Amino acid sequence: MLKAQISTFNDWVDIFAEWKKDIGYDEKTFKRFLPNYVLEPKYEPCRYNEIEFGDFRGDRKWERVLDIPNQGIRDALQQLIVYQGDTEFASVEQQRYLVDRAPSDYDLYALMRINAEEMRHGWQMSHILVTHFGEGGRKEAMKLLERRAYEQKRLLGSFNEVMENWLDMYTYTEFIDRDGKFQLKMLSHSSFMPLAMSMDPMLKEEAFHLGTGNNGLKRILKAGKIPVEIVQKYFNKWVPTAYDLFGTDGSSNAHWAYVWGLKGRYNESETDEEVRRDQLNQMARGLYHAEISKLIVDMNTLIGEDQPKLIVPDIKFNRKIGTYAHQTYTIDGKLLTTEQYEKYKLEILPTDKDREILRGIFKENDWIEFKPFKGDA
Numbered sequence: 001m002l003k004a005q006i007s008t009f010n011d012w013v014d015i016f017a018e019w020k021k022d023i024g025y026d027e028k029t030f031k032r033f034l035p036n037y038v039l040e041p042k043y044e045p046c047r048y049n050e051i052e053f054g055d056f057r058g059d060r061k062w063e064r065v066l067d068i069p070n071q072g073i074r075d076a077l078q079q080l081i082v083y084q085g086d087t088e089f090a091s092v093e094q095q096r097y098l099v100d101r102a103p104s105d106y107d108l109y110a111l112m113r114i115n116a117e118e119m120r121h122g123w124q125m126s127h128i129l130v131t132h133f134g135e136g137g138r139k140e141a142m143k144l145l146e147r148r149a150y151e152q153k154r155l156l157g158s159f160n161e162v163m164e165n166w167l168d169m170y171t172y173t174e175f176i177d178r179d180g181k182f183q184l185k186m187l188s189h190s191s192f193m194p195l196a197m198s199m200d201p202m203l204k205e206e207a208f209h210l211g212t213g214n215n216g217l218k219r220i221l222k223a224g225k226i227p228v229e230i231v232q233k234y235f236n237k238w239v240p241t242a243y244d245l246f247g248t249d250g251s252s253n254a255h256w257a258y259v260w261g262l263k264g265r266y267n268e269s270e271t272d273e274e275v276r277r278d279q280l281n282q283m284a285r286g287l288y289h290a291e292i293s294k295l296i297v298d299m300n301t302l303i304g305e306d307q308p309k310l311i312v313p314d315i316k317f318n319r320k321i322g323t324y325a326h327q328t329y330t331i332d333g334k335l336l337t338t339e340q341y342e343k344y345k346l347e348i349l350p351t352d353k354d355r356e357i358l359r360g361i362f363k364e365n366d367w368i369e370f371k372p373f374k375g376d377a
Contacts (some may be wrong), residue, residue, distance in 0.1 A: 042201035054261040085125030090159035093149035105373035158241035173213030191261030219369035
């Protein structure tokens, strides 16, 4: 059982240590690869000190919760921070059993570094909650360490999915961490100064996660041991959950987060396009779809002419929230009957047979192009 109450951030740090023990985190391997890594909050100056959009545009960004005009805005801000923090700790829980199955020291180092940075990102969000949000913030920071991904109690769907193997890992870091980049960039424009100041350090660290996922998938395709059809099934597993992470269509929460300056558009500082406050989640999801489409075009150059090509699952496929939730669309956007769809999912998502094939392939480490480990850079 985790400690019941906290009064200071040091109390929270004690709970964090308990959390690592409770999830069975491999501290020995962590220290082997990252002996000097320090978990700490990092804040960098904002690019803009004034609120960049919404009804408070031009006002100075809020440095304290007491500066925020009303309780509704404070509550919405706290919720954004809680959801972000929840994803960070969840990802470590999802990845915790991959340590013993790493194909090389480089891959194990990459896992340990990603875990370290995800824990630091959760640490960052918890520091904001404990430091700025009083008793309510302290309680929420504690809850971040009480929910468990493997009990399917995390707040967002992707972070309750099971990560069984390293194909999962590299697909996850390519697509789910890429959604994380989108979320962090949108929060980097926040009207709450401590949150905006947190984002650049997190984005710099997140870049390694994305590079690891993209390079990992390319290394898998170059090795040519895992059938492309199975790689596609893992794309089909994870990408729809990433679409869901952008939220519901026509979201009132996204609308008001923009009105209050709490969360901007992904391309906020790069576009002159008039904002459509009722389309914010759809627009972000569309930009994400366009980005991963380019990545998959690039991956397909590594696949032989006699092999099937990878595709981006349609935005309507296997959705759990939004306009297309629980509808029966294929990965290329065709509508099926319910009966057809149930059979189709058995063909298009990872099966026990696929997992058995992968276990056989994983017995030899030549299933992924070798990458030497040159030490913690």
